Amino acid sequence: MTHMSRRMFVGGVVGAGLTVGAGVGLPAVIGSGSTGHLVRSQLKLPAPYKLPLPIPPVARPVSSGSDHDSYRMVQREAIAEILPGVQTPIWGYDGRFPGPTIVSRSGRRTEVEHDNQLPVPTVVHLHGARTPAESDGYPTDLVLPRNGWAASAPMGDQLAKLTRGSRRYVYPLQQPAATLWYHDHRMDFTGPAVYRGLAGFHLVSDDHEQGLGLPSGVRDLPLAIADRAFAADGQFAYPSKDPTLTRTPGVRETYIEGVFGDVILVNGAPWPEHPVDAARYRLRILNASNARRYDLAFRVDGKPVPFVQIGADQGLLDRPREHQHLVIAPAERFDLVIDFAKVRVGAKVELVNSLGRGTTSRVMRFNVVRRAADESRIPAALRQIQPLQRSDATVTREFSFRAGKVHGGHAGWVINGRPFAPDYFAAEPRLGAVEIWRFITDLHHPIHLHQVGFQVLSRGGKPPGAFDTGVKDTIDLRPGEAAEVITRFDAYRGRFVFHCHNSEHEDMAMMANFKVI
Ligand code: C2O
Ligand code: CU
Ligand code: CU
Numbered sequence: 480m481t482h483m484s485r486r487m488f489v490g491g492v493v494g495a496g497l498t499v500g501a502g503v504g505l506p507a508v509i510g511s512g513s514t515g516h517l518v519r520s521q522l523k524l525p526a527p528y529k530l531p532l533p534i535p536p537v538a539r540p541v542s543s544g545s546d547h548d549s550y551r552m553v554q555r556e557a558i559a560e561i562l563p564g565v566q567t568p569i570w571g572y573d574g575r576f577p578g579p580t581i582v583s584r585s586g587r588r589t590e591v592e593h594d595n596q597l598p599v600p601t602v603v604h605l606h607g608a609r610t611p612a613e614s615d616g617y618p619t620d621l622v623l624p625r626n627g628w629a630a631s632a633p634m635g636d637q638l639a640k641l642t643r644g645s646r647r648y649v650y651p652l653q654q655p656a657a658t659l660w661y662h663d664h665r666m667d668f669t670g671p672a673v674y675r676g677l678a679g680f681h682l683v684s685d686d687h688e689q690g691l692g693l694p695s696g697v698r699d700l701p702l703a704i705a706d707r708a709f710a711a712d713g714q715f716a717y718p719s720k721d722p723t724l725t726r727t728p729g730v731r732e733t734y735i736e737g738v739f740g741d742v743i744l745v746n747g748a749p750w751p752e753h754p755v756d757a758a759r760y761r762l763r764i765l766n767a768s769n770a771r772r773y774d775l776a777f778r779v780d781g782k783p784v785p786f787v788q789i790g791a792d793q794g795l796l797d798r799p800r801e802h803q804h805l806v807i808a809p810a811e812r813f814d815l816v817i818d819f820a821k822v823r824v825g826a827k828v829e830l831v832n833s834l835g836r837g838t839t840s841r842v843m844r845f846n847v848v849r850r851a852a853d854e855s856r857i858p859a860a861l862r863q864i865q866p867l868q869r870s871d872a873t874v875t876r877e878f879s880f881r882a883g884k885v886h887g888g889h890a891g892w893v894i895n896g897r898p899f900a901p902d903y904f905a906a907e908p909r910l911g912a913v914e915i916w917r918f919i920t921d922l923h924h925p926i927h928l929h930q931v932g933f934q935v936l937s938r939g940g941k942p943p944g945a946f947d948t949g950v951k952d953t954i955d956l957r958p959g960e961a962a963e964v965i966t967r968f969d970a971y972r973g974r975f976v977f978h979c980h981n982s983e984h985e986d987m988a989m990m991a992n993f994k995v996i
Pocket of ligand 2: 604605606607927928929930
């Protein structure tokens with residue numbers, strides 16, 4: 480199938496495909512630490528550390544049974560005041576950005592009925608979850624808008640399952656405690672939809688984790704970091720080719736390497752501040768940005784405050800690791816514990832980003848306001864992780880992630896030279912098989928596999944890096960790098976995707992299928 484046909488939707492809507500003509504230049508990324516291009520806001524930005532940190536509300540089930548909880552969410556347009564006094568139209572789960580946080584127990588089924596009241600089709604993917612294919616949010620399994628959309632099945636994808644108005648996603652969550660997140664995943668239009676606000680946390684806990692004595696309650700903070708730019712009228716300034724997000728995918732030529740904003744939001748607020756006790760806090764950091772990488776550090780009076788990593792994308796590490804800084808690529812999650820008792824009461828602890836410049840070099844600030852009792856602990860052993868061995872693998876595959884020609888010879892992003900096509904399978908692992916996947920890159924590509932967690936085996940021909948520990952679902956690959964990951968495909972049979980999680984690359988075809996057989 481051609482790249483054109485995958486973009487054809489019946490009902491007369493034919494995507495024009497990519498029309499970017501320019502090549503992708505390396506010089507733009509050298510020294511920037513990320514692959515992308517900055518959109519500058521057209522209005523006055525607030526001073527940092529003036530607004531409180533929002534904590535997304537925890538969603539309440541509409542019904543529960545002995546083995547499951549059911550939720551309902553409405554995807555709708557809303558107006559948010561993100562910059563003080565400025566009205567920004569958003570798309571939000573329940574009208575919020577980020578959406579409500581879902582909290583589940585491991586092994587307890589969670590069902591979420593999503594009602595699409597937006598003007599475009601949507602798809603919900605629970606990132607990091609082991610989910611049967613029919614609920615994984617395959618990019619063409621569209622939920623058509625409740626209020627009308629003239630389309631039937633995306634042509635060229637016989638397997639696509641469309642629903643109109645709403646869809647119930649069923650998550651068995653047969654996996655250990657982890658910080659997951661849900662977000663839109665519609666083919667060709669994930670970047671702009673997430674940018675408008677379609678993302679939220681989904682936390683999975685289990686008895687083992689709960690018994691460890693880690694900081695909890697108000698001392699367990701999910702922090703979604705995302706950069707945005709604002710137009711003069713207060714709208715998000717995302718450089719879509721087609722602002723209606725109905726026909727032509729992709730971004731304007733300047734931005735095909737990725738879209739950066741100059742405002743850093745944490746849980747939807749610009750450079751917020753948060754009062755904390757002089758005690759340990761668990762910080763679940765999610766990079767919810769489309770393209771921006773961060774090198775984060777906590778700093779007080781110019782000095783770094785060390786912290787401990789307790790978890791990675793797919794849950795707890797085997798044991799805690801101390802860091803002075805943390806590099807995080809889009810879609811990665813790092814679970815940290817920082818002890819604010821190590822600084823004086825009254826101290827202001829900044830979370831800074833050494834890959835940023837100017838406004839993007841700051842993220843948020845914690846103000847240590849009072850002494851307080853602290854019963855929490857960080858156990859020396861967090862959980863058992865069975866390391867997969869090279870000798871366990873029966874298959875090794877290689878995938879190159881590069882700029883390449885997509886439909887019509889235009890510039891885009893490809894895996895092994897191919898743009899995404901729903902009917903092409905780049906790999907067919909057997910259920911239960913252990914495989915090594917080797918990735919090679921031209922620029923920065925955060926590579927994500929649906930359905931499985933993996934362990935990093937090597938990076939650049941050397942042992943894994945400091946931030947590769949634990950079980951991951953997204954690996955931060957840097958320009959001209961090769962890395963190997965190892966995984967067991969032991970969850971479900973069916974069709975799943977793997978892709979670059981730079982959303983602009985993903986929308987411009989850097990995605991492929993694997994089928995577990
Ligand atoms: Cu977070 Cu396929 O996505
Ligand atoms: Cu995912
Ligand atoms: Cu990429």
